[in-house]
Amino acid sequence: MSDKDNVLLKVPAEYFDGGWKKGEVAITKTSISFAGTTIQFKEIQDLEKLKYEGKDAVRIKKDNKNYYVAFGKSQDQIFRYLTFNLKSDRFAVYFLSPATRGGVVVRDSRWDKGYLSITDEALWLLSSSKQIRISIDNLGSVEKDIRAIGKKQRVVLVITHVENGEVITSFVLCPETTLEMLQNYIQNIIDQNKPKDGISEIEEQILTMVYTGVDSVSVESILGITTDELNKLYDKLVDMGLARVVKIRKEIELTPKGVALVNDIMKKAAVR
């Protein structure tokens, strides 16, 4: 029987090909087809929900090429189906995500029963209601901790990751032998992705402050360093791929005309 005969779902969709084009998407047990392209689930390298060219869409990566498809009303259903069918190493777990966000506990978060799924480019926490993608670039750390779950003290994995510029922690619970293996597995991924050169204490402090939201003038004041010194350290962090430049500061000094004007302003203030 061909894939065509096994179509589970056929819905109108839009795909991006220089612009958004209307079409149809067909899903079988093993593949997704749109605009003359058929992608086997096992060929999908990465998958992500995102806003693309003005539309809520799904990015599907195959052979290092990205395809963008907007499934409209069926988006959540299809995305969920795809996440559960990705080629991945998958482990049955309970997870709590997010447990903390930006350093503050997320009070209304609940444990979900589902899977921790690991692909080449991301870690996924999957349940029927949540499909959380954690890009490997966004992984921070993984460690074990003991938490009271129900009435028992249980060992959980605490995974820190970044989402929209905030540090999130997620907890994963599964049998301890699997937990141990998962910790090593994830730690390996993190180690492979770490900068090759270590960073100094002052660089660590700068990263912490930038994350916290401290402005450059305060960073200089807290660390007792000059603007030039800070710029050099910023350059190193940018070169290491740990930060990016968003704004170049301007430092100015007054011209004689400016000094004269300030003098004038002061005189005016004195006679007021």
Add this chain to the structure above:
Amino acid sequence: MPKVLIVDDTAFMRKLLRNILFSGGFDIVGEAENGKQAVELYKQLKPDIVTMDIVMPEMNGIEALKEIKKMDPNAKVVMCTAVGQEQMVKAAIKLGARGYIVKPFQAPKVIEELKKVAGLS
């Protein structure tokens, strides 16, 4: 303007918190680098809020919290912790800590949490 006592054994974290809280409209009345100093300064300064690191030399944050609560059962102490110290935070909450923030933190979240504890939001 709520008065805050910052307790942390690393000078860098104290400076960072001072910077965040000052910009959030808090009045930093003192800083302590261990639990023992924190208890002494609490007696002297009577701050509205204490941000309390957990792992510190001489007297840790949990012990300091206990001492402060003995002196002042209404003391508002916010525990300042790192990922992986959640168990200690739970103990602190049982002992009367009003809230906690997890390092690394973001300034707006810290301010939001402390304002909540101070009853300003």
